Amino acid sequence: MGFRGRTVAALMALTAVTACVATYAVLEFPRWNGIATGTAVWGNGQTQEGLRQSEIDKLNKAVSLIEKRYLLPADRNRLLDGALQGMVESLSDPYSIYKSADEADAYVDALQGAFTGIGAELRMEKGAVVVEAPIRGSPAERAGLQSRDVLLSINGESLYGLSLSEAIAKIRGPKGTKAKLKVQRAGRAEPLDLELVRDRIDPIAVGSEVGEDGIGHLFINQFTSETASQVAEELEAMKSQGLKALVIDVRNNPGGYLQSVVEVADQLLEKGKPIVQSEYRDGQRKVDVAEHGAKNGERYPLVVLINKGSASASEILAGALKQSAGAVLVGDTSYGKGTVQVHFNSELGDDSLIKLTVYKWLLPDGTWINEQGLKPDVPVAQPDYFLAWRLPRDRVLKLDSTGGDIGNLQTILSGVGYPTDRTDGYYSEKTKQAVERFQADESLPKTGEVDSATAQRLEEKLYSIIQDKTNDAQWQTALAEARKLLESSESP
Incomplete structure (x- = not known):
C-alpha cells in the first residue's frame, strides 16, 4: 500500500532551504530571579533595562565618526541593522538571528508554503x-x-x-x-x-501506511502548526486498517514547533507521562506531560526511526516515546540540538525581526542531548549506495580516470546491480565493462563511458532502488523490532 498523506498549504515551521533547524515556542516568559524579560544582569550584579547612557553615547559617537570621517556616504539604516546584526552574532549561537525590515518579510514568506x-x-x-x-x-x-x-x-x-x-x-x-x-x-x-x-x-509533512501484519509506518517530515491534527487523522485511518504496532519515522525531520511535538506525543503516551522538560536560564524547569493521552486500548508497541538529520522537535518526540512509552529507537545517532527559539517580530518597534534561543529542552529524565544526540537502541547503517551523490554532467567519466567521482560511480554501479572489481576511485577495465553491461540493458550507446545520459539513467535506477523499502536497512530493522514487540505484547 502507498502512503496516505497531505501537502501542507502553509508550512509554519522551518521549511526547506529557508532557515536553520530549530524548535520554536510560543510562550509567556517566566520571571528569572525576579527580573522580567529584556532586563540584563551585568557582571557587577546590577540590573539594567536596555543600554546605559554611556553606551548609547558610545554608539552615537561611532555613528557620528562614520558619517563625518568615512570616505563614502553611509546609510543610517544599514548602520543600525549592522549594529543589531553584530549584537546577535556576538552571542555565538547559530540559531539566533536578526533580520532587517527589508529582509524580515522575505524571511517570513519563506517559512510558508511551497x-x-x-x-x-x-x-x-x-x-x-x-x-x-x-x-x-x-x-x-x-x-x-x-x-x-x-x-x-x-x-x-x-x-x-x-x-x-x-x-x-x-x-x-x-x-x-x-x-x-x-x-x-x-x-x-x-x-x-x-x-x-x-x-x-511542496513537501508532504505527514503520511502513513499499514501492512497486512498490522504494523503501521507513520512518517513525520516536520512539526508545523498542522502536524498534530494530521497525525490524529493518520492514526484514525491506520486504526481502521487494523493497526497493531507502529513505526514512527522522523529521519531527516529538522524540527518545528514545540507545541506541535507536545501535541503529537500526547496522542501516543499514557495520560500524565512526561514529554519534555524546559530549563530556563536561572535553572527553573517546566515539565510538559500528556494531558489527554492515548485512548484506552489505543497505545501500541512503538519503534522510532532516527538518523543524523533528525533534530530538535523530532528528537523530543523520539526521546519522549523511548523514556515514557518504552519505544525502541532504530537507525543512526540523531543530530543533537537541545535548544528552543522564539521569533520576536514586533518588539523592535519596526518591521525587523529577531530570533533568540530562549531555553534548553531536556528529555523526560532531565538529560540534555545538545551536541550529543540520541543514540539508537539498535544502530543500523544504510547500504553504501544510500550515501552516493550525483554524478558530474560537465565531463565524461572513462577508462583510467581517477578520483572521488569514480569511486562514487563504482558505489552506484554496485547499488544498481553492476558491481565492479574495485571501489577505490580508479576507472578500471572491469568498471568499464560494468558500465557497458548497464548501457546495453538500458538501450544506451555501449561506450563504456559515463556521459550525461548514462549518469542520468544510473541515478534514476539508484533512486528507485533507494525508494524501495525492501532495500531500506533501517526500515527493515525497525519492522523486525516492531514484530518482536508485537509478539511480546500478544504473548499470554
Whole structure:
C-alpha cells in the first residue's frame, strides 16, 4: 500500500532551504530571579533595562565618526541593522538571528508554503552554510546531499561569509534552472561537485501506511502548526486498517514547533507521562506531560526511526516515546540540538525581526542531548549506495580516470546491480565493462563511458532502488523490532 498523506498549504515551521533547524515556542516568559524579560544582569550584579547612557553615547559617537570621517556616504539604516546584526552574532549561537525590515518579510514568506529551490534545510555555522537535512523527494535528496555537508559555493560564487538569507537567495531560483554546488563533506579531502536542477518544493509533512501484519509506518517530515491534527487523522485511518504496532519515522525531520511535538506525543503516551522538560536560564524547569493521552486500548508497541538529520522537535518526540512509552529507537545517532527559539517580530518597534534561543529542552529524565544526540537502541547503517551523490554532467567519466567521482560511480554501479572489481576511485577495465553491461540493458550507446545520459539513467535506477523499502536497512530493522514487540505484547 502507498502512503496516505497531505501537502501542507502553509508550512509554519522551518521549511526547506529557508532557515536553520530549530524548535520554536510560543510562550509567556517566566520571571528569572525576579527580573522580567529584556532586563540584563551585568557582571557587577546590577540590573539594567536596555543600554546605559554611556553606551548609547558610545554608539552615537561611532555613528557620528562614520558619517563625518568615512570616505563614502553611509546609510543610517544599514548602520543600525549592522549594529543589531553584530549584537546577535556576538552571542555565538547559530540559531539566533536578526533580520532587517527589508529582509524580515522575505524571511517570513519563506517559512510558508511551497517554493522552488533544491529542498534542503540550512543553517549558518561560523560563516559557513551547513545542511541540516534534505527534504524527502527533493533535488537535494536525489543528488545525495547529507546532513552536516557544508555548501562552499553555488554556480562558482562563494557562499562563505554571507548571511543565511543572502546564501538562500543565491541557492534558490526558478524551476528547471541548474544549481552547481561545491560541497565539503566530513571525511573527504576534496570537495564534491554536485549539479542539481531546481524544482518546486511542496513537501508532504505527514503520511502513513499499514501492512497486512498490522504494523503501521507513520512518517513525520516536520512539526508545523498542522502536524498534530494530521497525525490524529493518520492514526484514525491506520486504526481502521487494523493497526497493531507502529513505526514512527522522523529521519531527516529538522524540527518545528514545540507545541506541535507536545501535541503529537500526547496522542501516543499514557495520560500524565512526561514529554519534555524546559530549563530556563536561572535553572527553573517546566515539565510538559500528556494531558489527554492515548485512548484506552489505543497505545501500541512503538519503534522510532532516527538518523543524523533528525533534530530538535523530532528528537523530543523520539526521546519522549523511548523514556515514557518504552519505544525502541532504530537507525543512526540523531543530530543533537537541545535548544528552543522564539521569533520576536514586533518588539523592535519596526518591521525587523529577531530570533533568540530562549531555553534548553531536556528529555523526560532531565538529560540534555545538545551536541550529543540520541543514540539508537539498535544502530543500523544504510547500504553504501544510500550515501552516493550525483554524478558530474560537465565531463565524461572513462577508462583510467581517477578520483572521488569514480569511486562514487563504482558505489552506484554496485547499488544498481553492476558491481565492479574495485571501489577505490580508479576507472578500471572491469568498471568499464560494468558500465557497458548497464548501457546495453538500458538501450544506451555501449561506450563504456559515463556521459550525461548514462549518469542520468544510473541515478534514476539508484533512486528507485533507494525508494524501495525492501532495500531500506533501517526500515527493515525497525519492522523486525516492531514484530518482536508485537509478539511480546500478544504473548499470554
